Amino acid sequence: MSSLVSTEVFEPYATALMSIAQSQNLVDRFGDDVAYLLNLIRESADLQEFLANPFVQVNDKKAVLKQITGDPVHPLVQNFLMVLVDRRRILFLEGICQQFQVRLRQLKQTVLAEVMAAVSLSETQRQAISQQVIALTGAHQVDLDVRIDPDLIGGVIIKVGSQVIDASLRGQLRRIGIRLTSAL
Numbered sequence: 001m002s003s004l005v006s007t008e009v010f011e012p013y014a015t016a017l018m019s020i021a022q023s024q025n026l027v028d029r030f031g032d033d034v035a036y037l038l039n040l041i042r043e044s045a046d047l048q049e050f051l052a053n054p055f056v057q058v059n060d061k062k063a064v065l066k067q068i069t070g071d072p073v074h075p076l077v078q079n080f081l082m083v084l085v086d087r088r089r090i091l092f093l094e095g096i097c098q099q100f101q102v103r104l105r106q107l108k109q110t111v112l113a114e115v116m117a118a119v120s121l122s123e124t125q126r127q128a129i130s131q132q133v134i135a136l137t138g139a140h141q142v143d144l145d146v147r148i149d150p151d152l153i154g155g156v157i158i159k160v161g162s163q164v165i166d167a168s169l170r171g172q173l174r175r176i177g178i179r180l181t182s183a184l
Contacts, residue, residue, distance in 0.1 A: 014099035
């Protein structure tokens, strides 16, 4: 089902937004706006529920979106949000934004590296991970999606596409345990 929704809804709208961005020479600005919108959605379950609620009036959804996107979001992106509300597609905003980011990464030859870390990373550590991913993939740029998982004890797990690099203490302990078990 999600791949059907992705194909039928996310992709056409993400493609349309990218077309507008390219025609207006605003690709970077729209990329920033989409990242801002994704952050808003992910941080507020109330906002997600509000936008997805079919009983909330269209004008109320538009008013709230205009209020929270005011200055930080380009007027063309705001207009796009109003179209999504009118077409009853605003509940798919997160997926549309994610698909837009996929297209943006393709355009900029950027890869997404999902990083699980035991603690928050310093800027130096982020740069080191980015450099490793660039060396591994040959990409021009790297977007890091860092999440904290205290269960890792220490180190990081980096996932780029289907490749996983487990440099966590938990992973090292697991590998030692496997070696000890097979040696017995």
